[in-house]
Amino acid sequence: MSRKKIVAGNWKMHKTLEESMALTTEIRGMVRDELRGDTQVILIPPFISLAGMARLLEGSAIAIGAQNCHWEDQGAYTGEISAGMIKSTGATYVLIGHSERRMYFGETNEQLAAKTKTVIRHGLKPIFCVGESQQEREDKTYFKVIEKQITEGLFHLDRKEFSSVVIAYEPVWAIGTGLTASPEDAQEIHHLIRKLVANYYNEEIADALSILYGGSVKPENAAQLFAMADIDGGLIGGASLKARDFIEICKAAR
Numbered sequence: 227m228s229r230k231k232i233v234a235g236n237w238k239m240h241k242t243l244e245e246s247m248a249l250t251t252e253i254r255g256m257v258r259d260e261l262r263g264d265t266q267v268i269l270i271p272p273f274i275s276l277a278g279m280a281r282l283l284e285g286s287a288i289a290i291g292a293q294n295c296h297w298e299d300q301g302a303y304t305g306e307i308s309a310g311m312i313k314s315t316g317a318t319y320v321l322i323g324h325s326e327r328r329m330y331f332g333e334t335n336e337q338l339a340a341k342t343k344t345v346i347r348h349g350l351k352p353i354f355c356v357g358e359s360q361q362e363r364e365d366k367t368y369f370k371v372i373e374k375q376i377t378e379g380l381f382h383l384d385r386k387e388f389s390s391v392v393i394a395y396e397p398v399w400a401i402g403t404g405l406t407a408s409p410e411d412a413q414e415i416h417h418l419i420r421k422l423v424a425n426y427y428n429e430e431i432a433d434a435l436s437i438l439y440g441g442s443v444k445p446e447n448a449a450q451l452f453a454m455a456d457i458d459g460g461l462i463g464g465a466s467l468k469a470r471d472f473i474e475i476c477k478a479a480r
């Protein structure tokens with residue numbers, strides 16, 4: 227299978243500029259000295275660190291991404307950041323629809339669909355996040371929930387546009403809680419996502435799609451998760467803030 231293995235560190239609202247530069251320097255050295263194979267490592271810091279980190283990472287294989295982006299190209303949207311601005315920093319990826327954005331900032335599938343389109347138009351790659359809540363898991367409606375998130379958020383894209391998409395499955399109940407989905411439970415959802423994509427686009431596109439798992443991934447559980455057939459890497463929160471833990475997770479993605 228030719229699809230890319232990816233490990234992305236979502237730093238959320240952590241790290242000042244100075245701290246970001248220090249952590250990046252540490253991770254850059256470890257990636258250079260210890261990481262073999264072709265896993266794509268992505269660092270996703272707060273906006274203010276993107277440009278500085280891009281300079282620090284020149285000549286390195288590590289990519290950087292933003293945590294959010296507006297759907298309009300510019301305008302009177304105080305406090306927002308556009309895809310063009312993100313692109314100008316040297317970033318190449320953008321997280322879209324993280325559950326914290328959906329939950330605390332009321333982002334809807336419709337807005338996320340618009341953001342995804344804009345990001346792709348600017349030549350950036352969206353990492354589109356989906357996942358069910360604890361209640362939806364208990365009610366056993368999680369298949370439907372994820373199907374809706376994917377259908378409404380992504381299926382307006384044509385085949386060419388969709389080929390730059392990465393999907394991250396992050397069950398909300400596993401984020402920052404220390405509870406991880408079992409490799410089998412995660413695999414079930416990843417397989418479902420790939421099937422949805424195969425049915426809507428085609429097998430080839432589905433086969434090339436990288437689907438990342440996120441939610442309390444740690445050095446201790448990463449290898450088992452990444453060994454599953456449809457899990458192509460991870461989106462890491464807490465453990466991505468420690469260089470040693472993060473690099474060990476990156477190594478597990480081979």
Ligand code: 13P
Nearest residue numbers: 236401402441442463464
């Ligand atoms: P944790 O790894 O801290 O559970 O966070 C996962 C996440 O939300 C990554 O985007």
